[in-house]
Amino acid sequence: MRELMIQSVGAFLAVFGFSLLVDMPRKYLVYAGITGGAGWLAYLVSMQVGTSQVAAAFFSSLAAALLSQVFARVLKAPVTIFLVAGILPTVPGASIYRSVYFLIQGQTKWYNFYLIQTIQIAGAMAVAIFIVDSLFRLLRNKAS
Structure with a gap:
């Protein structure tokens, strides 16, 4: 449990720092960090209960x-202010790196x-984002 919290705070700080670097409006920095930290926490919990990396990325996104x-x-x-920063910890950077590394190695x-x-x-990340976006569009259309 302690490890989950430490890593989630680390993800919060990483997303907060990234958001500073890309010059996000200051009033949204904490919210972007919360989004990234919560997404990473969902990833870690999913991995602990035994799901695959793909499923964990889906739940995180x-x-x-x-x-x-x-x-x-x-x-x-705009949603993208929080979404781009929030999915950052889940982006499969290590897998991309390894695929290029092994391509170069033959x-x-x-x-x-x-x-x-x-x-x-x-793909799992894209589907998760699509599902949430569609759900909110449906709710907005029903409210109108």
């Missing part, structure tokens, strides 16, 4: 997308493995 939508409505800001077996893993994780 689902949490980040949901929080992004909520913060965007409450703070009257080890096609491992290149194919990491390339497929990267595509699966990116």
Whole structure:
């Protein structure tokens, strides 16, 4: 439990720092950090209960997308401000790196493995974002 909290705070700080670097408006920095920290916490919990990396990335992106939508409505800001920062910890950077590394080494077996893993994780993230966006569009249309 302590490890989960430490890593979530680390993700918060990383997203906060990234948001500073890309010159996000200061009033949204904490909310972007919360989104990233919560998304990473969802990833870690999913991995602890035994899901695959792809499923964990899906749940992480689902949490980040949901929080992004909520913060965007409450703070009257664009969703992408929170979403881009919030999914940052889940982006499959290590898989991308490994696939390129093994491509350069000529080890096609491992290149194919990491390339497929990267595509699966990116697809799971996209589906999660699409589901949350569609849900909020439906709710907004019903309210009108």
